[in-house]
Amino acid sequence: MNGLLTAAVAGLTAGGAYALLGVCVVFTYRLVAVINFTAAAIGTTGTFVLIALHEAGMPLAPAVLIGIAAGTLVGIAIGLIMMTWFAEANASSKAAVTVALLVGIVAVGLRVTGGQHPHHFPELFPGSAFRLAGVEVTLSSVLTIGLAILFTIVADLLLARTRTGLQLRALSERPVAAELIGIPVQHLSLLVWGITGAVTTFSLMIIAPQRSPDFMSLSLLVVPALAAALIGLFRNFWMTLIGGIMTGVVEGTTSVFGSLSQYRGAVPFLIMLAVLLWLQRGARWDEAR
Template identity: 35%
Template sequence: MDILGSLIVGLSSGALYAVFGVLLTLMAVLTRVINFSQVAVGVFGAYLSLRFIPLDLPGWAIVLIAIVASAAISCLLGWIISTWLGESSTTARSAVTVATLLGLISLSFIVFGTRPQPNPPLLIGPIVSFGTIAVTKVGVLMLVVAIAIAVLAKVVLTWTPLGVRLRAISDRQTAAELAGINVRGLQLLVWGAVGGLSGLVISIVGNTQAGSATSMIVLLIPAAAAALVGAFTNLWLTITGGLLVGGLQGVLTSFPEITLLRDWVPIIVIVLFLLWNQRKEVWDVAR
């Protein structure tokens, strides 16, 4: 495959990273939580619907069940954090999601094993082809979903009363409660919506990834790299970061002698941006 074709394939994966990066960023902005279990929640909900729901159901019904299951798991986690860690630091709140991630990985291994689960084909094949280069339907849809979420979030947070309340909760939860805002209800709304979207995305891409539940959870790493590019605050930079990571991975597959480095791209991006974010402190010490 030539470099251009590899790049396009990589951008399709990058669009998926961008979606989860956007969801991670939204959680960080609205709930002050770096939700390390975000992908795991979506994977567990989606694979739960495949494991225990009769496969004679139509594809849309299985996807709906996956969305509900993922939203319920996410709401439970959000309820725990909002109840006992309402005024805690972002670090403390995020630590709970690390424990949840490890628990869901272990539980996925026990419940689903290591074999790929049969996923109903929702979107397969290319949307357009140029010789050996194909732009997949799933890749285009993931990019559209990432952009749509970013636009919708911007509109809601900037121009609606709901957005004002959500920003107030994120900045000062106790003050928001004293102002009469239903803090817990709105926080659970955010947790449920983001969790449901995670389940939806995994249901759509699951049949193209052909992976086990535990291997799908690894999508967290490139998604976190994408979110870090946007500093967990800028949705557009996050989308760019996801495409950047996916594109670099795709290009590397064109060079057999270094193709193994593709798995290191998200780690390298994370390290570079962490170093970049700490540059001011280092320079101040040097001066």
């Protein structure tokens, strides 16, 4: 039982990152109507900029800031691509474009970073925050979950109670009409892409030391993020937050069971399958009747 609790607590760090990435995916989808498969790859790019600078001898703090700036710029560049050539495309086409961009970013990233060659990821926040039922809860776990909650609160308040939030909702729901009434559509869209790029980069910088140290593995963290977003139906920030944390916890607990630990990477896919089947239950029931 203690081993199960330890594994569940260990999954909180990943769960916090999944939640934060998932909320960013929902944020992008709600505001610019794009399912962003490149979310984790954007953050990975900024993270590897940090690693390259740190390995070259730059102090950690400025390397972190430059890495976050790099992730922000990559996010803005992808947003510019989507707005320039695919603004009028449907949701499926936009999603397909971001998948293609993900493949391209991963291919370039693997080439630049030496393929599967492992790198040393500096721990931004080492140490323990407190003990829970005799189990050490790391500072990284607390910080990722705290950031996920903070971003969720900010996103909710921004959309519900600010003029900018009203403009962003108009941008998502009626982009042409929003542009006709004078809303700065392009600037707001790039702002959304830049914010998500910065947030995903920082979250991956925190979780990277606990993951496989290569470009592809970090980029594919978009899969559990999408599982969390699907739990929130790509609309509800709070359900996405809970879904991301629970995905990390379930993934962590599988490591206790020897025969299942090798399949822990399949947990997000199983969660997505379960959610999709649950969403189809009404249609299946109607057909059965």
